[in-house]
Amino acid sequence: MADVVLKNVRKSFGAVDVIKGVDLEARHGEFVVFVGPSGCGKSTLLRMICGLEKITSGQLLIGDEDMSDVEASDRGTAMVFQSYALYPHMTVAENMSFALRMAKAPRAEVDKRVRRAAEILQITHLLDRKPKDMSGGQRQRVAIGRAIVRAPKVFLFDEPLSNLDAELRVQMRVELSKLHNEIGATMIYVTHDQVEAMTMADKIVVLRDGLIEQIGSPLDLYTAPDNRFVAGFIGSPQMNFLQGQVTGVSGIEVQVAVPDAPDHILRVPLRRTAQVQVGQNVTVGIRPEHFLGTPEGPGLEVRIDVVENLGGIAYAYGKTNAGQELILKAESERPPHSGMVVTASINDAYCHLFDDAGQTLSTSAGAIRLRDAAA
Amino acid sequence: MADLPMMPAQRTRMTTSFFRKHKLLLMPLAFIAPAFAMFSLFVIYPIIQSIGLSFTQWQGIGPKTWVGLNNYRMLFNDAVFWTSLMNNVYWLVLFLLAPVFGLFVALFLNQTVFGIRLVKSLFFFPFVVSQIVVGIIFAWFYDPAFGLLATVLEPIGLDMPPILSDETLATFGIILAGLWPQTAYCMILYLTGLNSVNPEVIEAARLDGAKGWQLLVKIVLPQLRAATFIALVVTIIGALRSFDLVAVMTEGGPYNSSNVLAYYMYDNAIFRYRMGYASSIATVLFLIMNVYIVWFLMRLWNNEKGTR
Numbered sequence: 001m002a003d004v005v006l007k008n009v010r011k012s013f014g015a016v017d018v019i020k021g022v023d024l025e026a027r028h029g030e031f032v033v034f035v036g037p038s039g040c041g042k043s044t045l046l047r048m049i050c051g052l053e054k055i056t057s058g059q060l061l062i063g064d065e066d067m068s069d070v071e072a073s074d075r076g077t078a079m080v081f082q083s084y085a086l087y088p089h090m091t092v093a094e095n096m097s098f099a100l101r102m103a104k105a106p107r108a109e110v111d112k113r114v115r116r117a118a119e120i121l122q123i124t125h126l127l128d129r130k131p132k133d134m135s136g137g138q139r140q141r142v143a144i145g146r147a148i149v150r151a152p153k154v155f156l157f158d159e160p161l162s163n164l165d166a167e168l169r170v171q172m173r174v175e176l177s178k179l180h181n182e183i184g185a186t187m188i189y190v191t192h193d194q195v196e197a198m199t200m201a202d203k204i205v206v207l208r209d210g211l212i213e214q215i216g217s218p219l220d221l222y223t224a225p226d227n228r229f230v231a232g233f234i235g236s237p238q239m240n241f242l243q244g245q246v247t248g249v250s251g252i253e254v255q256v257a258v259p260d261a262p263d264h265i266l267r268v269p270l271r272r273t274a275q276v277q278v279g280q281n282v283t284v285g286i287r288p289e290h291f292l293g294t295p296e297g298p299g300l301e302v303r304i305d306v307v308e309n310l311g312g313i314a315y316a317y318g319k320t321n322a323g324q325e326l327i328l329k330a331e332s333e334r335p336p337h338s339g340m341v342v343t344a345s346i347n348d349a350y351c352h353l354f355d356d357a358g359q360t361l362s363t364s365a366g367a368i369r370l371r372d373a374a375a
Numbered sequence: 376m377a378d379l380p381m382m383p384a385q386r387t388r389m390t391t392s393f394f395r396k397h398k399l400l401l402m403p404l405a406f407i408a409p410a411f412a413m414f415s416l417f418v419i420y421p422i423i424q425s426i427g428l429s430f431t432q433w434q435g436i437g438p439k440t441w442v443g444l445n446n447y448r449m450l451f452n453d454a455v456f457w458t459s460l461m462n463n464v465y466w467l468v469l470f471l472l473a474p475v476f477g478l479f480v481a482l483f484l485n486q487t488v489f490g491i492r493l494v495k496s497l498f499f500f501p502f503v504v505s506q507i508v509v510g511i512i513f514a515w516f517y518d519p520a521f522g523l524l525a526t527v528l529e530p531i532g533l534d535m536p537p538i539l540s541d542e543t544l545a546t547f548g549i550i551l552a553g554l555w556p557q558t559a560y561c562m563i564l565y566l567t568g569l570n571s572v573n574p575e576v577i578e579a580a581r582l583d584g585a586k587g588w589q590l591l592v593k594i595v596l597p598q599l600r601a602a603t604f605i606a607l608v609v610t611i612i613g614a615l616r617s618f619d620l621v622a623v624m625t626e627g628g629p630y631n632s633s634n635v636l637a638y639y640m641y642d643n644a645i646f647r648y649r650m651g652y653a654s655s656i657a658t659v660l661f662l663i664m665n666v667y668i669v670w671f672l673m674r675l676w677n678n679e680k681g682t683r
Contacts, residue, residue: 052578073584085575089597098593099583150583 003028003186004049004154009058011044011210018044020210021058026154026188026203031180034190035197036207036233042190043158045207049188050077050156063153073099078147082159084139086131092118092142093127096149117148120182137168144176148183157189161196173199194234198222206230223366228358231285237315237327239352244284249276254361256353258284260320261346264298268351269368274361282361285352288315289329291344299345302326304336316342422661429654435644439651446655456656459627459634462546463615463663466635469550470557470614474606477561478599482591484562485569495566502559510623513552514539539625545633549620557613561606568602569595604674611667615660636660 004026011019019041026032034042047053049060051072060068067075078099086095093114100110118124121141131139140160147155157176161169177200180187191197197204198218206213206221206229214226218234225231231239247265248255254276256266266284270276292299302318307330314335316328328344336342349365394401429446433439450456484495501509516523519537528535538548572595580594596603618637621627627634627642634642636656644653 050582052581072582073586077582079579079582081575081579083573083575085573085579087576087580087594087597089600098580098585102584102589146579146583 003030003063004032004188005059005061006045006049007059007061009045009048009055009060011041011048011053011056018210019048019056022210022212024205024212024215026186028186029184030186031177031200031202032186032188032205033197033201033203034188034205034207035192035194036213038192039209040207041210042192042207046079046156046158046188046190049075049154050079051075052079073102076153077156078150078152078154079156079158080140080143080147080160082162084131084143084163086139086142086146088131091128091130092123092134092145095131095142096146099146099150113149113151114145117145120148120179121145136164137172140164140172144179153186155185155187157187159191160189161191162193176200195236198234204234206233219370223364223370224360225285225352226360228283228285228354228360231352231354231360235287237288239285239287240326242284242286242324244282244353246276246278246280246282248278254353256282256284256351258300258346260322260324261298261300264300264346266346266348266351268348268353268362269364270353270361271363276361281356283354283358284346285354286346286350288327290347290350291328292347299343300326302328302342302344304338304340304342306338307335309335318342425654426658426661428651429658431651431654433650434648435650442651446652449652450655450659455631455634455639456636458631459636459639460659462633462635463617465546466550466553466614466617467611469547470553470610471607473554473557473610474561474565474603476554476558477563477606478565478603480558480562481565481569482595485566499559499563501556502563504556506553506556506619507623509552509556510549510620513548513555513620514624517548539633540629542629542632545625545629549617549624549633552624553613553617553620557610560609564602564606564609565599568599572598608667608671612664615664615667 004024006022006024009019009022009024010017022045024032034045036042044053048055049062051067051070055068058068059066062075062077087098090098096114096117097110100113114127115124118127121144123138123141123145126134126138126142131142134142140163143160160176161172164172173196176189180200189196189200201218203215204218204221205215208229213233214221214230216224221230221234225234228241232241242258242260244256244258244266246254247257249270252270252272254268254270256268258264258266276282300320302316302320304316304318306317308315308317309332312332314330314332316330316336318326318328320326326344328342330336351362352360352364353362355361428439430441430443431439432442432445480498484491484498515521517538519525519535522535524538525535536544538544576598577590577594580590585594616637617635618641621633621635621638622641625633627638631639637660640653640656640660643649643656
């Protein structure tokens, strides 16, 4: 059963189209993350689901009911805001119970639900405090508690972790995932941070300019991006992009020459639907970890500018002879140093090819493995 | 170059070592001192002087005669004093409409529509205008012969009473004039307050099912407490020291029916040369105001403690 269904949903502010036709399904209990650069419409989409923004056209179903024109408070959704949006003049308990009190729920029931939510979030000792006397992380919990108390069909999160410091963000990320497992409700989560998307989502929705670029599991998006935008957006550090030219097509395999590595012809498996001609310009995408570690045989000569050694892993930032910037994953124990020239050979099987329109042409080995594992 | 600044530095260290040690204590005192001196000379000293004067009989020149509590005894038997005091109570109560109106105007103006800044400045305009001008405008407005009110009401068959020369209406006519700029002032206070309300909190409340009146009372108003407090204080003080409008519009008349304490004091001092008697009125007014000033200071004190 799908808890939230969007059918060709659009939103315009005056003459400006912000959401340009979105179709989406969130199944019951699924953790869906909307991700995309700022201004892509992800927050607007969330606000349309909860009813803070009107839907210009299209249909919104929540739990099989048409909610397109239903009052925000009657949609069975609860929202956690970026600024937490706690009522500053109320105690934590009052904050959490406000919605129920507005709905005139019996006192005993209200108390029970507030207590239960406080236990889940371990904030029982804070119930009598005011928001101003709490830390950011505690306020965040209260904001989540306020949503839990309402027992909504769908939880909505609007960049809830972006006001926290890095350490707390990691901790809350894990706790949110735990919470999701515990209460099993459908959650829709908006973020611009692709790490949050990768770590928490069952399903990621990548948005750009009011349109969905791709929907899929985190690994799907990582190993088999549908286009160059998704390939570049998902993954940190970013995927490297090189210019290339098709030199030959044989069956499902295509040969590509990269000017930076003249003596290495890449052999990349094609998607079944892809049309490729010899001589066609393509973009080769390759993630930092998909250069072969030991520089044997042909490859790209890269002059290293900066090395970021994180202890367990190191990334080297450099330039090819043609001036193309490149990021390589390196061994943290024996990292290259800046100024050094290394040979990076591309692991063909993990290459991605994109045509001029940015659409993916290739099937990478990662995607094939993923498919095999699923089968 | 290196040892040049050394010499004076050493000397100052010796001469001002006491100052250095107590810098944190002395600097604030030094900054407060000029203001405190001025305040003492021009506010505290005149207050004490005027309280002293209220126990004397004095015509402004010539000798002062000590009369003890005589002025106060006279005051409590003076019908005009009681009328003025009662009128001050009317002012106080009706002036409290200003924060209420101000809040609603502010809520109405707190939106982002084209040209809203112009509308806001138009609403604020009466506060910028001098009270004297407000008084004159309203006196014209009420004029039974040529006034705008009469001109509007006459064609629809309503008979206009001469508001400012009517014993029962005059005070209310003046209060209404005073409400105009006072509402504008409260509106500005509330607009600033509304600016600092987090819009996400309002949205959260909407999602929680609060609408309209409930949203206003349970979510918005509590967040405007600081603005409400200031609005109340300035309105109460404004009502108690109402003077200029009375002076311009009725001079306390007819037959002292629209008099207020501040104007009655002025009347006694300037026109009747009864400085002692006027001082006793001033002292009574000062005591009444003190009730609110003490309340204000206590609130302020508690807030300061809370933020520490």
